[in-house]
Amino acid sequence: MSVTSERMKEQRKIKKLTQTSLAELVNSSRSSIAQIETDKYTPSYAMLSLIADALDTTVDYLQGKTDSPLKAPAVDNNGDENEPLTPNQRHIAYSIDPDVSDEEREDIIKMVQLAMKHRRRI
Incomplete structure (x- = not known):
């Protein structure tokens, strides 16, 4: 399985979503979600973006470009200058x-x- 399919399935389960409920959130079908999770179909960037939003993560995480599933970068409470501004x-x-x-x-x-x-x- 690809990193994308593994991470997508993992995040879906963490969010306690079924394939059907995730499909509804991204305006797709359960079979499309199943095909992505089993590497039978590679989603477009647009679809992957919708899935990442529904799973409250990032496309980069789903694609294996980062190991942090968090949308915002993790920051210590030490005044790190990389912390996003309000x-x-x-x-x-x-x-x-x-x-x-x-x-x-x-x-x-x-x-x-x-x-x-x-x-x-x-």
């Missing part, structure tokens, strides 16, 4: 002058952290 964080980040110096950026970060600590808006 909409509010994006708004603040994009409104800052791109020519800001490192010192000014550190001051802004301290100001935001202080405001968050006291739950005040800037």
